[in-house]
Amino acid sequence: MRVTIRLFARLREIAGTGELVLDLAAPTTIGAVWAELASRYGDLAPYGASVSAARNLEYARMNTAVSEGDEIAFLPPVSGGAGARPHPPE
Amino acid sequence: MPAARLALSVDPIDVVTVTTAVTECATGATGAITSFIGVVRDDNLGRRVQFLEYEGYEPLALRAFLRIEQEIHAHWAAVTLGLHHRLGRLEIGEASIAIVVASPHRAEAFAACRYAIERVKQIVPIWKHEHFEGGASWIEGATADPEDEGARAEALRRACA
Numbered sequence: 678m679r680v681t682i683r684l685f686a687r688l689r690e691i692a693g694t695g696e697l698v699l700d701l702a703a704p705t706t707i708g709a710v711w712a713e714l715a716s717r718y719g720d721l722a723p724y725g726a727s728v729s730a731a732r733n734l735e736y737a738r739m740n741t742a743v744s745e746g747d748e749i750a751f752l753p754p755v756s757g758g759a760g761a762r763p764h765p766p767e
Numbered sequence: 768m769p770a771a772r773l774a775l776s777v778d779p780i781d782v783v784t785v786t787t788a789v790t791e792c793a794t795g796a797t798g799a800i801t802s803f804i805g806v807v808r809d810d811n812l813g814r815r816v817q818f819l820e821y822e823g824y825e826p827l828a829l830r831a832f833l834r835i836e837q838e839i840h841a842h843w844a845a846v847t848l849g850l851h852h853r854l855g856r857l858e859i860g861e862a863s864i865a866i867v868v869a870s871p872h873r874a875e876a877f878a879a880c881r882y883a884i885e886r887v888k889q890i891v892p893i894w895k896h897e898h899f900e901g902g903a904s905w906i907e908g909a910t911a912d913p914e915d916e917g918a919r920a921e922a923l924r925r926a927c928a
Contacts, residue, residue, distance in 0.1 A: 683824065685822060685823075685824055685892065685894060686822055686894035686896070686905050686907075687894075687905040687907070689822075690905075727907075727910050728910075729910055729911045729912055731824070731827055731892075734826050734827050734830060736827075736911070736912070736913055736914070750824055750827065750892075752824065752892050752911050753894065753905070753907055754907040754908050754909055754910045754911065755888070755889070755890070755891060755892055755893060755894060755907075755908055755909055755910075755911045756888070756893070756894050756895040756905075756906040756907055756908040757821070757823070757828075757852060757863075757864070757887050757888060757891045757892075757893030757894070757895070758805050758852075758863065758864050758884055758887045758888045758891075758893075
């Protein structure tokens with residue numbers, strides 16, 4: 678089962694690519710895909726607690742099932758907008 | 768062709784363009800327009816910032832903008848939202864985001880504008896790579912989880928403070 682993986686920001690830099698295709702045994706979940714990536718790229722592992730995921734452009738949980746042809750994105754903590762800290766002290 | 772109200776672009780942000788996109792959709796009931804412009808600052812945590820690079824997962828970011836718009840309509844039904852976010856390299860003083868809100872009354876316009884920027888920072892998949900004197904660093908804020916009701920409640924609290 679072939680799945681396209683998208684990685685962004687620091688995750689992309691760690692893996693050395695923003696997009697890769699994995700051939701995985703079915704059935705599998707987003708969490709298992711992450712574990713496979715973390716075994717290939719050990720520096721990804723510390724992000725396991727803070728990464729979020731999307732499956733085919735919908736935010737998804739780690740226990741979400743993955744299907745042939747899916748695009749799975751792993752997203753580090755976001756920092757859009759302006760200013761450095763999203764939750765500055767008030 | 769009118770500009771989109773919700774957009775991502777590597778081109779410089781023009782707040783007049785965003786405002787026009789909003790006012791073309793808003794009705795004669797508009798009595799207030801508020802705007803927020805986020806600008807690249809030359810200092811962050813004591814570091815001299817040289818420039819920023821913004822990276823986004825564009826299709827999901829646009830969906831997140833739509834989600835924020837829907838959330839705003841759930842609280843302030845008569846509001847029209849415009850939101851443009853820049854991607855790519857930005858120099859000091861350039862706008863990274865412009866939010867424009869039209870509403871019949873100013874209270875809703877200010878609140879919805881504040882809510883929009885708080886939610887952008889929580890759920891929109893955009894990342895900032897800060898280049899400063901002596902190095903570069905990815906800025907990492909909130910774990911993106913649009914279903915996190917605690918984060919959403921905090922954004923609403925700030926909007927209504």
